[in-house]
Amino acid sequence: MSVNVLEKELPPQSEAVFQEKSTVVSVRNLSVSFKKQPVFNDISFDIFQGEVVAILGSNGAGKSTLLKSLVKLVDVNQGSIECLTHSVTGLRNKKLRKFRSQIGFVFQKHQLVPRLTALSNVLHGSLASSGFKSWFHWMAPSPQRIKALQALDSVGLKSKALQSADSLSGGQSQRVAIARTLMQNPSIIFADEPAASLDPKAGNEIMELLTRLCRSRQTTTLFVTHNLEHALQYADRVLGIKNGELLIDESVSALTVDELKELF
Amino acid sequence: MSSQLTEINISRFAGLKIIPALMFCAFLLVFLWSLNGAGISLRELITGIPNMGVIASEMVPPATDRVWPMFKSLVTTVQMALVGTVIGVVLSIPFAIFAARNTTPSIVVYSAARGLISLFRTVPDIAWALFFVASVGLGPFAGTLALVVDTIGFCGRFFAESLEETDPGPNQALQTLGAKPLDRIICCQIPMALPGMINASLFALEKAVRSSVILGLVGAGGIGVELAVSMEMFRYDQAMTIILMIFVLVVSVEQLSAFARKSILDSGK
Numbered sequence: 001m002s003v004n005v006l007e008k009e010l011p012p013q014s015e016a017v018f019q020e021k022s023t024v025v026s027v028r029n030l031s032v033s034f035k036k037q038p039v040f041n042d043i044s045f046d047i048f049q050g051e052v053v054a055i056l057g058s059n060g061a062g063k064s065t066l067l068k069s070l071v072k073l074v075d076v077n078q079g080s081i082e083c084l085t086h087s088v089t090g091l092r093n094k095k096l097r098k099f100r101s102q103i104g105f106v107f108q109k110h111q112l113v114p115r116l117t118a119l120s121n122v123l124h125g126s127l128a129s130s131g132f133k134s135w136f137h138w139m140a141p142s143p144q145r146i147k148a149l150q151a152l153d154s155v156g157l158k159s160k161a162l163q164s165a166d167s168l169s170g171g172q173s174q175r176v177a178i179a180r181t182l183m184q185n186p187s188i189i190f191a192d193e194p195a196a197s198l199d200p201k202a203g204n205e206i207m208e209l210l211t212r213l214c215r216s217r218q219t220t221t222l223f224v225t226h227n228l229e230h231a232l233q234y235a236d237r238v239l240g241i242k243n244g245e246l247l248i249d250e251s252v253s254a255l256t257v258d259e260l261k262e263l264f
Numbered sequence: 265m266s267s268q269l270t271e272i273n274i275s276r277f278a279g280l281k282i283i284p285a286l287m288f289c290a291f292l293l294v295f296l297w298s299l300n301g302a303g304i305s306l307r308e309l310i311t312g313i314p315n316m317g318v319i320a321s322e323m324v325p326p327a328t329d330r331v332w333p334m335f336k337s338l339v340t341t342v343q344m345a346l347v348g349t350v351i352g353v354v355l356s357i358p359f360a361i362f363a364a365r366n367t368t369p370s371i372v373v374y375s376a377a378r379g380l381i382s383l384f385r386t387v388p389d390i391a392w393a394l395f396f397v398a399s400v401g402l403g404p405f406a407g408t409l410a411l412v413v414d415t416i417g418f419c420g421r422f423f424a425e426s427l428e429e430t431d432p433g434p435n436q437a438l439q440t441l442g443a444k445p446l447d448r449i450i451c452c453q454i455p456m457a458l459p460g461m462i463n464a465s466l467f468a469l470e471k472a473v474r475s476s477v478i479l480g481l482v483g484a485g486g487i488g489v490e491l492a493v494s495m496e497m498f499r500y501d502q503a504m505t506i507i508l509m510i511f512v513l514v515v516s517v518e519q520l521s522a523f524a525r526k527s528i529l530d531s532g533k
Binding site: 071098100101102103105106109111113114115116119124125127128131134135136177181184218 | 374433434436437438439440441443444447448450451452453456458
């Protein structure tokens with residue numbers, strides 16, 4: 001299986017598609033280690049505008065660390081990350097916050113603020129741009145509240161707007177987290193195993209919702225999963241990681257289930 | 265047979281750990297030394313029993329001649345406790361933000377805030393009352409200031425601990441979407457720490473009610489002044505009335521506090 005997207009011959013159809021689109025994420029020779037133990041080593045790939053890409057691998061393969069390193073939640077040891085014209089590894093303080101405000105991040109365990117309403121949690125999506133006006137729903141100006149309600153409506157939870165986040169089910173909480181991300185109007189969405197903590201039915205619904213919303217808004221999306229079906233069903237391209245190395249970088253149409261099973 | 269027994273036998277001191285044993289011996293020595301310093305005397309206790317009986321008999325029936333001025337002092341005590349606690353709780357919030365590892369802006373600010381909170385907490389409230397009586401004069405204002413400082417010492421520590429115990433996940437989520445540290449503290453970390461903070465605040469109110477009685481003994485206003493005067497004048501019947509009033513007040517505040525705690529914390533679920 002090919003390793004580096006730069007050295008790899010892309011299928012004719014994908015090449016045509018990618019040539020038209022600009023690169024929004026460019027990772028070169030990226031290495032991360034914790035306590036001198038390498039998590040992944042010398043990884044390079046590009047993500048193009050409007051793509052939905054899956055990072056696939058087994059538990060502990062380094063998928064989530066890779067995703068977190070793209071928004072500088074994890075420090076990298078070596079290599080470069082260019083994302084939306086920012087050199088991510090060199091960003092600090094205000095510039096880092098500005099960069100992050102353009103990135104939507106959906107976590108495995110939704111990470112909503114308990115005790116606050118779903119609506120307040122969605123409004124937090126605009127904290128970077130609105131500051132204190134987005135602290136709590138009762139402080140937000142009407143246009144912003146309407147936008148947050150529209151985001152909740154788009155994930156089918158408008159009726160739960162004033163319900164406390166800790167009273168929602170796992171699936172509902174993840175929907176609210178997606179609505180919070182939509183509130184940001186992000187240029188890219190990163191999702192770290194968004195369906196992993198949910199039952200299969202709720203997981204499929206979340207993946208369906210996330211990719212449908214991203215495609216309708218033409219938002220570039222990179223999601224981490226260890227679910228082969230999710231990767232094949234919802235992504236355009238798969239980045240396969242095993243033991244900290246990028247083993248697969250291929251469009252979904254060119255991949256077989258057996259090839260993906262080699263990652264596990 | 266004898267040699268076999270020796271082989272399987274285990275010394276009775278085999279599991280004994282030296283350091284805990286030495287610490288226990290040291291504690292026993294310090295306790296015996298303290299018994300001497302505490303002036304414990306069975307003879308004095310026995311000779312004092314008749315005096316206790318006399319005082320107790322003079323306390324009954326409780327006097328009713330000064331009930332109205334006593335009640336006004338009791339109201340002042342409640343006012344002191346309420347105002348001292350509320351101002352103390354409000355001031356504790358910035359102290360706690362600076363004194364919690366996950367919200368402080370720097371290690372220098374953290375150390376300074378922790379140091380001040382420790383100072384406020386370790387110096388007894390009665391010492392603060394004496395300091396403020398000397399500074400601003402006799403009366404409830406000195407007592408209220410002492411309660412403010414004491415509440416900051418109590419709530420500052422518990423608020424900081426509540427903030428430190430919050431789940432880091434939601435905070436990281438808001439950090440990832442570009443929220444500033446102050447925004448994250450106010451709309452994420454404080455709401456998550458709120459149950460612990462409400463709990464500490466209500467305990468601080470109960471503590472302030474009990475403290476405000478004692479503070480009166482050094483002239484810092486409230487019902488304590490009445491109690492000190494009654495005891496000095498050997499009016500044990502009046503003292504009994506005051507003690508009963510204090511008992512009813514403290515029990516009422518504890519009950520109200522427990523009710524408020526349950527209502528507030530349950531309403532957030």
